[in-house]
Amino acid sequence: MSFFKSGFMRGLIAQIIGTVLGMGLVVGIRAILGLEAWSSTNLEILEPIIVGGALVGALSFLIGVGVFSDWFKWTKGISTVDHHDPDPEKPSWWRYFSVDFDHKIIGIQYGVTSLIVLGLGGVFALLFRIELSQAGINFLNNGFFDLFFFGDTNPFRHSGGADLYNSFMSLHGMVMIAAILLGVGAMSNYLIPLLIGANDMAFPRLNAFAYWVNVPGAILLVSSLFLGGFDTGWTGYPPLSLRAPLGVQMFMMGVYLVGLSSIFGSINVIVTVIKMRAPGMTMFKMPIFVWAAFATAIIQLTATQLIGLSFQLVMFQRLLGMNFFDSVTGGNPVLFQHLFWFYSHPAVYVFVLPGFGVISELLPVFSRKPLFGYKWIAFSSMGIALVGFFVWAHHMFTSGMTAYLRVPFMYSTLLVAVPTGVKFFSWVGTVWKGKLRFPTPMLFALGAVVVFLVGGVTGPPNGTVATDLHLHDTYWVVGHFHNTIFGGFMFPLFAAIYFWFPKYTGKMYNEFWGKVHFWGMFIGFEIMSLSQMKIGLLGMRRRIADYDPALGIENAQYWITIAGFVVFFAVLIGAINLIQSARKGKIAEGNVWESRSPEWQIPNPAPLINYEKPFHVVGEPYDYGIESDYVDMNPAPLVGE
Amino acid sequence: MIHFVVVGILTLLSTYGLYMFVLTNEILLPIQASEQAIAIDNLFDLHWLLISFFFSLIMVFLVYSIVVFRRRKGDEGAGEHFEGNTTLEIIWTIVPLIIVLFIAFRGSEALADVERRDPNAYEVTVIASQWNWQFEYPDGETSSDLVLPKDTQILLRMYSQDVIHSFWVPEFRVKQDILPGGEEYIRELRITPNELGDFKIRCAELCGQLHYSMLADVSVVTESKFEVWLSEQSDICELDDITCGNKWVEKNGCVACHSLTGEVIVGPSWLGLYGSEVPLDDGTTVTANEEYIRNSILQPASQVHEGFNGNLMPPSFGDTLSAEQIDQIIAFIQSIK
Numbered sequence: 011m012s013f014f015k016s017g018f019m020r021g022l023i024a025q026i027i028g029t030v031l032g033m034g035l036v037v038g039i040r041a042i043l044g045l046e047a048w049s050s051t052n053l054e055i056l057e058p059i060i061v062g063g064a065l066v067g068a069l070s071f072l073i074g075v076g077v078f079s080d081w082f083k084w085t086k087g088i089s090t091v092d093h094h095d096p097d098p099e100k101p102s103w104w105r106y107f108s109v110d111f112d113h114k115i116i117g118i119q120y121g122v123t124s125l126i127v128l129g130l131g132g133v134f135a136l137l138f139r140i141e142l143s144q145a146g147i148n149f150l151n152n153g154f155f156d157l158f159f160f161g162d163t164n165p166f167r168h169s170g171g172a173d174l175y176n177s178f179m180s181l182h183g184m185v186m187i188a189a190i191l192l193g194v195g196a197m198s199n200y201l202i203p204l205l206i207g208a209n210d211m212a213f214p215r216l217n218a219f220a221y222w223v224n225v226p227g228a229i230l231l232v233s234s235l236f237l238g239g240f241d242t243g244w245t246g247y248p249p250l251s252l253r254a255p256l257g258v259q260m261f262m263m264g265v266y267l268v269g270l271s272s273i274f275g276s277i278n279v280i281v282t283v284i285k286m287r288a289p290g291m292t293m294f295k296m297p298i299f300v301w302a303a304f305a306t307a308i309i310q311l312t313a314t315q316l317i318g319l320s321f322q323l324v325m326f327q328r329l330l331g332m333n334f335f336d337s338v339t340g341g342n343p344v345l346f347q348h349l350f351w352f353y354s355h356p357a358v359y360v361f362v363l364p365g366f367g368v369i370s371e372l373l374p375v376f377s378r379k380p381l382f383g384y385k386w387i388a389f390s391s392m393g394i395a396l397v398g399f400f401v402w403a404h405h406m407f408t409s410g411m412t413a414y415l416r417v418p419f420m421y422s423t424l425l426v427a428v429p430t431g432v433k434f435f436s437w438v439g440t441v442w443k444g445k446l447r448f449p450t451p452m453l454f455a456l457g458a459v460v461v462f463l464v465g466g467v468t469g470p471p472n473g474t475v476a477t478d479l480h481l482h483d484t485y486w487v488v489g490h491f492h493n494t495i496f497g498g499f500m501f502p503l504f505a506a507i508y509f510w511f512p513k514y515t516g517k518m519y520n521e522f523w524g525k526v527h528f529w530g531m532f533i534g535f536e537i538m539s540l541s542q543m544k545i546g547l548l549g550m551r552r553r554i555a556d557y558d559p560a561l562g563i564e565n566a567q568y569w570i571t572i573a574g575f576v577v578f579f580a581v582l583i584g585a586i587n588l589i590q591s592a593r594k595g596k597i598a599e600g601n602v603w604e605s606r607s608p609e610w611q612i613p614n615p616a617p618l619i620n621y622e623k624p625f626h627v628v629g630e631p632y633d634y635g636i637e638s639d640y641v642d643m644n645p646a647p648l649v650g651e
Numbered sequence: 652m653i654h655f656v657v658v659g660i661l662t663l664l665s666t667y668g669l670y671m672f673v674l675t676n677e678i679l680l681p682i683q684a685s686e687q688a689i690a691i692d693n694l695f696d697l698h699w700l701l702i703s704f705f706f707s708l709i710m711v712f713l714v715y716s717i718v719v720f721r722r723r724k725g726d727e728g729a730g731e732h733f734e735g736n737t738t739l740e741i742i743w744t745i746v747p748l749i750i751v752l753f754i755a756f757r758g759s760e761a762l763a764d765v766e767r768r769d770p771n772a773y774e775v776t777v778i779a780s781q782w783n784w785q786f787e788y789p790d791g792e793t794s795s796d797l798v799l800p801k802d803t804q805i806l807l808r809m810y811s812q813d814v815i816h817s818f819w820v821p822e823f824r825v826k827q828d829i830l831p832g833g834e835e836y837i838r839e840l841r842i843t844p845n846e847l848g849d850f851k852i853r854c855a856e857l858c859g860q861l862h863y864s865m866l867a868d869v870s871v872v873t874e875s876k877f878e879v880w881l882s883e884q885s886d887i888c889e890l891d892d893i894t895c896g897n898k899w900v901e902k903n904g905c906v907a908c909h910s911l912t913g914e915v916i917v918g919p920s921w922l923g924l925y926g927s928e929v930p931l932d933d934g935t936t937v938t939a940n941e942e943y944i945r946n947s948i949l950q951p952a953s954q955v956h957e958g959f960n961g962n963l964m965p966p967s968f969g970d971t972l973s974a975e976q977i978d979q980i981i982a983f984i985q986s987i988k
Binding site: 473 | 680713717722728729739743751759859
C-alpha cells in the first residue's frame with residue numbers, strides 16, 4: 011500500500027531507528043566515560059539513555075519525513091524549484107501525509123492534527139473525570155490499567171490510582187495546549203494568504219518545518235504516559251519536577267519541540283503580513299483576523315523562548331546535575347515560576363486572540379453590517395498583546411515571591427479588562443440593529459462571545475490579591491480558565507471550521523448536526539464550568555485525585571463529569587458531521603455567505619494557486635449595506651506594474 | 652431610542668436579580684472563621700456586584716439583538732449602516748479604566764487589612780513535607796494537629812522539607828505557599844481565628860502522588876482550653892514504651908505513609924513487619940529486627956524494601972528524634988501484629 015511510503019510513515023520509521031541509535035550513542039558515551047553503561051531497571055542510568063534516544067529520534071523523524079530535503083540540496087549547491095507541484099501519479103490525499111509547501115495543505119495538516127490531539131486530550135479528561143465523579147479512588151486503580159501502567163515487571167510503573175490520576179491530569183493540560191497551538195497554526199496558515207491576496211506564506215519551507223516538528227513533539231508528549239508519567243501538572247514546578255518520574259523529561263522535550271513550531275510559525279506570519287499584502291491593502295484595510303493573527307505572532311515570537319528555557323534548565327538539572335532551582339544548594343525554585351509564567355501568561359492571549367479575530371470576522375457577515383469600530387478592535391488586540399507581557403506574576407500571588415510586587419501586578423492585571431471590554435462593546439455594536447442570521451458558524455461566534463464573557467467577568471476576583479488568596483489553586487480558577495479558552499478558542503475554532511468549510515472542501519456541512527454540535531457543547535460546557543467555579547469557592551482544590559466529601563460537593567462533581575461527557579460527544583458528533591459532509595455533502599459553489607472578503611470571490615475549493623491575478627483593494631472590508639466592493643478581482647494594471 | 656430605554660431597564664433588572672441571587676446564596680463561600688476573611692469577603696461582594704452588572708449589560712444587549720434584530724423571512728437586505736462611534740469608544744475605554752483603578756485601589760486596601768500585623772502575635776512554626784504537616788509551638792511542643800486560641804493573631808512561620816506545598820484553610824480564606832530551602836525561604840502568614848470550631852488545612856500546591864490527602868486538622872478553641880492542650884503536647888512521656896512510641900508515631904505523621912492495617916500506601920505497612928524477612932531492592936533479604944528498623948528510620952535510602960522508593964521518606968529523623976524515642980517507636984512497631 012502506498013500509504014506506507016508516505017512522508018509521515020517514513021518519518022515514523024526514521025524516528026524509531028533514530029531513537030535506537032540515540033540510545034546507543036549515550037550508552038557508548040557512558041562506556042567511554044567509565045560510567046555504568048546500561049541497566050534495564052535502574053532509572054538513574056536509563057534516564058539519560060532514553061532522553062538521548064528521544065532527541066535523536068525526533069531529529070530523525072524530521073529528516074525522514076523530508077522537511078530538510080531542499081535545504082540539504084541547497085547546502086550542496088543543488089537548486090530546487092520554488093514551488094513543488096503535486097505529483098500527478100500520487101493520489102490526492104498523498105499531499106496531506108507528506109511534506110508539502112502549499113499553505114492550504116499545511117493549514118489542513120495543522121487543523122486535522124489539532125482535532126486529533128484535541129480528542130486525545132478530551133479522552134484524558136474523561137478518564138480523570140470518571141475518577142472524580144465519586145469520592146474515593148475507585149476507577150484509575152482498576153485492573154484494566156495494569157497492562158500499561160501498573161505491571162510488576164514494568165520499570166516505569168505508576169504507583170497507584172492517584173499517581174495515574176496525576177499523569178492524566180498533567181497530560182490533559184499540556185496536550186490541550188499543543189492542540190490549541192496547532193489550531194492557531196491551522197487558522198493563521200490557511201487564512202492569512204487567502205485574506206491578504208498572497209499565493210503562499212513568505213517562507214514555505216520554514217512553514218512545513220514548523221508544522222512537522224509538532225508530530226514528534228506530540229509523540230514524545232504522549233510517550234511520557236508510558237515512561238512513568240509525571241505528577242507535576244503542566245506547570246512542572248521544581249523541586250517537584252526534579253523528583254518526578256522519567257515521563258517529565260519526555261513532557262518537557264515535547265513542549266520544547268512544539269515551542270519551536272510556534273517560534274518559526276510566527277516569523278512566517280509576521281513577514282507574510284508585512285510584505286505580501288495585495289495592492290491597496292493598507293494595514294487598516296486588512297481583514298480584522300489578520301490583525302489578530304499578527305498580534306498573536308508577535309507574542310509567540312518573543313515569549314515562547316522563556317518556557318523552552320525554563321524547561322530546558324529543569325532537564326539539565328536532572329541530567330547533568332546543574333543546580334538552578336534547588337534552594338538547599340543555592341538554586342531558587344521561585345525563579346522558575348517567573349520564567350515559566352513570562353511565557354505562559356501571554357500564551358493564553360496566543361490562544362484567544364485568533365479566536366477574537368474569527369468572531370470579529372464573522373459577526374459582520376451574519377449581521378449584514380459593518381464591524382463596529384474597526385480600528386479600536388485592531389488596537390485592542392495589540393493592547394492586549396502588550397499589557398499581557400506585564401501581568402505574569404499574578405499567577406504567583408501566593409508563591410512567596412517579593413511581597414510588595416503583588417500590588418503593581420494587581421494593577422497591571424486588572425488593566426487587561428480595558429482592551430478586552432472594548433472588544434465586547436464593539437461586538438455588541440456590530441450586531442445592534444443588524445439583520446441577524448443564525449447558521450452554525452454564527453451560533454458558534456455568538457456562543458463564543460457569551461462563554462468568553464463568563465470567563466471575562468470571573469477574572470477580576472483572581473486579579474485582586476486579597477480575593478485571590480482564597481481562589482488561587484481552586485476549581486474556581488479551573489472554571490474561569492476553561493471559560494476563557496472555550497470562549498476564546500474552542501467556540502471560535504469551530505465557528506471558523508464551519509464557516510470556511512466550503513472553501514477547503516468545496517462541500518456544505520450538514521446544518522442540523524452542526525446545530526446539535528453547538529447546543530450540546532454550549533449547554534454541557536456551561537453546566538460543567540459553572541459547577542467547577544461553585545465547588546472551587548467552597549474549597550475544592552485543583553489537581554487532586556480525590557476530595558473530602560465533607561465539603562458537600564459530591565453531587566456537583568457527578569454532574570461535572572456528566573456534562574463533560576456531553577461536551578465530548580457533542581464534539582464527536584461535530585467531527586463525524588465534518589467527515590461525512592466532506593465526503594458526501596452538497597456541492598457548495600460561489601460566495602456561500604455573501605461575504606465581501608476576497609477568498610469568497612474565487613471558486614470552492616480554493617484552487618492550487620489562490621489568485622492567478624492579484625486583486626486590488628478598492629474599498630472597506632466590512633461595508634455591508636452600501637453599494638461598493640472591498641476588492642476588485644479584475645483590476646486594470648497599476649502604473650508601473 | 653426606545654430600544655435603549657428597554658435595554659437599560661432590562662440591564663438594571665438583570666443586575667439586581669443576579670446580585671440578589673448571589674448574595675442570598677448561603678453556600679457560596681465556606682463560613683467566615685478569621686478576621687482576615689472579613690476584608691476578603693467584603694471585596695468579594697464588590698466583585699459580585701460588578702460581575703452582575705457587566706454580565707447583564709453585555710448579555711441583555713446581545714440577547715435583545717438576537718431576538719429583536721433577527722432577520723425576518725424573505726428579508727435579504729442589510730442592517731443599518733454605521734461604522735463606529737468615536738465618542739462611545741472613548742467612553743467605554745475611560746469608564747472601565749476608572750472602575751478598574753477603583754477595584755485595584757480597593758484591592759490594595761483589602762490586602763493591607765489582611766496583612767495587618769499585631770506585634771504580640773503568637774508564633775507557630777509550620778513544617779510541611781510530602782504529605783505531612785507538623786506544628787511547633789514556642790516552647791518546643793510539637794503536634795500533627797494545629798490547635799489555635801480564638802481571637803489571637805497567629806503568626807505562622809512556614810517551611811518545607813522537600814517540594815513546594817501551600818497552607819490553606821478555606822474558612823480562614825488566606826493561602827501561602829511553603830518553600831524548601833531553610834531560613835531564607837521561610838514564609839509567613841497571619842491568621843486571627845474568630846470562630847470556635849474544627850476545620851481542615853488543605854495543601855493547595857500540587858506536591859506529588861498523595862497531594863490530595865495532605866490534610867491536617869485545625870481546631871480553634873478558647874484560650875483556657877488552649878493552655879490545657881498545649882501542656883499535653885510536651886516531649887515528655889512517662890508511660891510505657893509502646894504507648895509513648897504510638898505518641899511519637901502520631902506526632903511525626905508516620906502513618907501517612909505506613910499503614911497499620913496491611914494496606915500499602917507509599918511505604919511498607921507495619922502490620923506483621925517486625926521479625927519478617929524483608930526483600931530488598933538489591934535482591935538480598937534481611938530480617939526486620941531492631942537494627943534494621945533503626946537504620947531504616949535514620950537512613951531511609953540505604954536498605955530499601957523491594958518495590959518502594961527510599962527517597963520519599965525524609966532522611967532527617969535522626970536530627971528530630973532522640974535515641975529513646977526511636978527505641979519506643981521500634982517497640983510500637985513490634986506491637987503491630
